[in-house]
Amino acid sequence: MKKRYLIVFLLLLQWTVITTESLALPPAKPDGKLLSDWIALHLKLIRKTKGLSQGQLNRQFAYSSVAFYEAVAAGDGRYVSLKNQLQDLENIPAAPTEKKTCRVASGNAAIASTLRNFYADNPSSTNRIDSLENYYLSVFAKDGFTKDQIKTGADFGVSIATAVLEWAKRDGAAKTYPPYEVPKGDGLWEPTPPGFTAPAAPYASQNRTCIKNSGSNTLPVPPISFAATPASDFYNMVQEVYQASLALTEDQKSMALFWDDFPDGRYYGASGHWASILRQIIDSEKLSLVKASEAYAQMTTTLLDAFNACWKAKYTYNVLRPITYVHRYMNHPEWQSLITTPAHPEYPAAHASVSMAAAKALTYTLGSNIKFTDHSYDDLGFRPRSFRNFEEAGKEAGLSRFYGGIHYRPSIEAGYLLGAKTAENIKSQIHFTEERSK
Template identity: 35%
Template structure:
């Protein structure tokens, strides 16, 4: 009996020691992993980001892709400490040095949903400073909505600490982002300092409204991975020629005949993938809409959402830098200019030709990169339905079904032929260029 009492006292002493050892701030700490949280907060911020991209002046496709890239990196780095086995991307990305991201206090609790909310709120407030007052209020409202929600899940002390850490990471990545010299790139889409080259086969303005092409220096913007630009200048397009038997002339004739014989379905495809700035969140925004739909359909947790967001954001950003490097290297004339000058001066097309050189196709490069990245994450035969334009009334925005991510990339790319925007080489080689970018993103060591 005496021994039993001693054993019982010893047992309670051990329990008390363990309990007291786990107590922090007068509460029992149960540190959850990032994967224990829902991706709802991220999906809400993506949805708002797409709205802001559409409604904020100056957010051309390259500018939008830059925001997606750096905000995705910030999100990942802010919640990575709650992802056992995952590594920082410090030292792996161009100029992203080790020690950039603030450390966490390993001895206290964080709410990773609140961290993510704080980071993305800070990023959007800084990146969309020139948006409307109403939109700025939406950023504040969304941030506060999740703060209040998360305060029902953890103590005020934990939430305040998490908010502070999210802001620290957000500011660190924002400083890194702005070291590329593009903090106000939305103001420099058509720089007057650029002199348009003149010569046979070179780009000419296709609209009096844009005598200067869009972002002519974007090919020099810092990519996340140098290899995506330095090693991925595509092979030259067919040599410019007005000879009716030349490869170049035949490619122009293909565009001419395709537009002249469009089916109803091809018109729908051309309009579905046009994604014009001001009317939509631009082509990279379309890729982000697809990502958002996949994460929602999968019921993804916060950890998966952060990884996908980071990979796709960096891939799409690098896709536009790599593509723009090619565009201004080759500076190729657009189909509508060549066809008007050499085939039919009355020819019209269903879409407006974008104000920049032709080769390679931006839609094709960024769609190829998106397809490769999402395939690596979700599989080669991942069937999905794209509902991006379901609420539009100016076009047929009916959802479109795809058997794989490559299937969507091929349709997005060929849509530019149907729209009279690109020659075949820019489309096919552009997809290959994008896939190579996606493959390079896959070499980053997240784990």
């Protein structure tokens, strides 16, 4: 009897041992957990990698999501390729014709290959990628797929990743530009404390967008005209930021810190935060694998293009940051914003732009009635924040920059409009199913 109990105990123990990144064995039916686990790993890689910029992260998420979608959608007759829909994406391999190909192995290999490319210089990261990929290969085998079926699926995923990465190389991000000369003059942006860092990504708007003309009609109206005199519109706009910073409630502080999102080893970046939100939705709503991949590709390509449009606007208007104005024109040299001012012009607000773009994209794909609680930074000690829908979260992300002391309200409102217009432009040009194209 004791021996029988021991055997049962050992079997249970073997079942509960998790081989990679605290994963649980998924069912044979292809659900969204495969993508959820890959997003979770990507977020871990971000924290383990120094020096990543928001622009780099936007590209990583967009290109890995496109590769994953193409690999997964090829096995589903309801979905169509993004070939010739995304700008210059012309060479996507045809799917295997074998009926019993392991299609989920295609998605697994595609996203593993793209991430391995992005983190090729970090052996620790590539080891993690290899581990998760191999873990799922063992899952597919346990689900009953043969070695040949898995290999055929995985080979197709690698070919998809190769094509997408070749497409990524042509987006202009690697192009070398002459040193950027910061414009001089009253009211224009200049490097800010504490680091007085050179302007970030001044040529980002020159990069190819995922969707042609996605930035059309997104340039916001000109900002409030600069003035240093008290009672002027510009002075009052800055005064609002300054006065709010002196009387922040605990919730306002929490909001600003929760959405800080600077990729410094703790936060995931803005695109990573939204990927984390989608991951939670995939799990809570039990999305199918292909639906999850659609939402991921729609969101990340929209986010990348909104970043492009926002950066064009920033370096068109070159508006100075609150900290510069408060120090120089309001005579409060000791004042500091709650969160560190990023190294780029103020107008429009970037987090408002990309967050509203992401929120709109998710709304278009998943609907406007999904309530959720965001646990992205539970491990940092932040209390989770709850929202009635994606757009409410997008608005809070933008507003957090006001309480953080780094943006004026009109810039946040301009960001909301820019993000929403970008998402609308993309929705009108891209379709994932034949039904949406009609």
